[in-house]
Amino acid sequence: MPELPEVETIARGLRRALVGAEIVAVEVRKAKMAQAPTGLDFAESLRGERIAGIERRAKVVVIALGSGRRLLTSLRMTGRLVVQRPEERDFPATYVVLALADGRRLAFADVRTFGRMRLIEPNEPWDADIGPEPLERAFTAERFGAILAKRRTPIKALLLDQRRVAGIGNIYACESLWLAGIRPSRPAGSLWGPARERLRRSIIDVLERAIEMRGTTVDDYVDAEGLKGGFQNALAVYGRLGEGCPRCGSPIRRTVIAGRGTWWCGQCQR
Template identity: 40%
Template sequence: MPELPEVETVRRGLSPIMEGAHFARVELRRPDLRFPFPENFAERLTGARVDALGRRGKYLVASLSTGEHLIMHLGMSGRFTIKAGAEPARDSGVNPNHDHVVFHMRDAGLARVTFNDPRRFGFMDLSGPDRLETSRHFAGMGPEPLGNEFSAETLNAALRGRKAPIKAALLDQRVIAGLGNIYVCEALYRARLSPRRQAATVPGMRGERLHQAIVKVLREAIEAGGSSLRDFAATDGALGYFQHRFDVYDREGRACRRCGGDISRFIQSGRSTFFCGGCQR
């Protein structure tokens, strides 16, 4: 379940291979992922150089020499694997039936970058040469939590007046970019805030705690190479290990490390929320 730390881990794995390299050939093994590939997708990539590989929220963005941007989302189960040119065709180390896209990169020893995605919740898109921030995927997206524009003040401002539970507000990519179920649960635990608390009541001291908790949990998770629960692996197949440091996520029925209470689980807007009723208010 790639959230910001997992996507950042993938970006760091891909950038040494892709930045500065050209697409020699692009293989599409099916007409769509979650959405159809954009028109002439392979043709528009072939010959282009990757000037930079960035990330916005949970999206990977390759800026191309053609002026277009290749926008990639891992969905739930998307995985990129890198193999050098001479290695055998079984690229991803997982079921090759789900190897949907292969980028053959030159200037990188003809490395192959394979996108495998069993559930096909991932997608790829090309944005025109217009500014990225106004593109369909990024218009209205909230601040990068590890960027300069994210502060306790901007978080508070985004939460003010919101009647939804804080859990739902933090999952909303318009409030803050890149958080998913895992890191929202973990950040709320660290900030000692109940996921049920109305978002509008957070600004103030609670908002400062929450801001700190979000930044810290994301930094630690990136340092740990992300979290590998069911699907996630880095481009070299390595598993992240932040899942071993979860305080609440996937720990239903276990003891809270802080107060000794029981970690409980309930469904909030259709998704599992994990929290400690003893010390999260």
């Protein structure tokens, strides 16, 4: 599932390629994949819009339109958002296509069809329940401490909760906890002082390094150009059951926390 680094990589690629482009036609091949405000037709509402900007919020690509509306894309498990030239074939399972005035198209493909494109009105507070962005200045030691305070939830489960911290998924929760030397099942509220700050800094470090390497391709992820990421080659624990811990050499373990596979080192994560 694309997490913060993958969605950030996609958003940056789309921003370079699409800002200023005009949408001249929209094809929706599976209705549930494209949603619009009540009373509006998704395709008709987008036709003639100009792309004014592209950002990321949590795991969502946010396309700002000239009218003030925004087009939100949640990739979920297997979604792809790719810019294609006129001569290129569609990706398999392409269900929404935005045709641009210069002949290119923005294709939304999703084999499992869990992803969604959603058109929203200006100023709609769609992200009010999403937590702070871990790569923004507001993600301070004090803010992180308040998020963890008195929580009995396992720290791994808390990091996956988008209401607490935005954008972190299974891969980067595992990697951040390993880098910080913290056991994934440890109660979040038990982290104090140096351990808590070590985790905050580890989250930032892991996410920044993953963005530099254009994300992690384990299964389906590709960026806006259709290229795979590179951080899978730098993973310390995720998906490495039985292999030696890069820090201490002990075999990597796998348990399940919050319904998700969790890879960790039983020797050096406390």
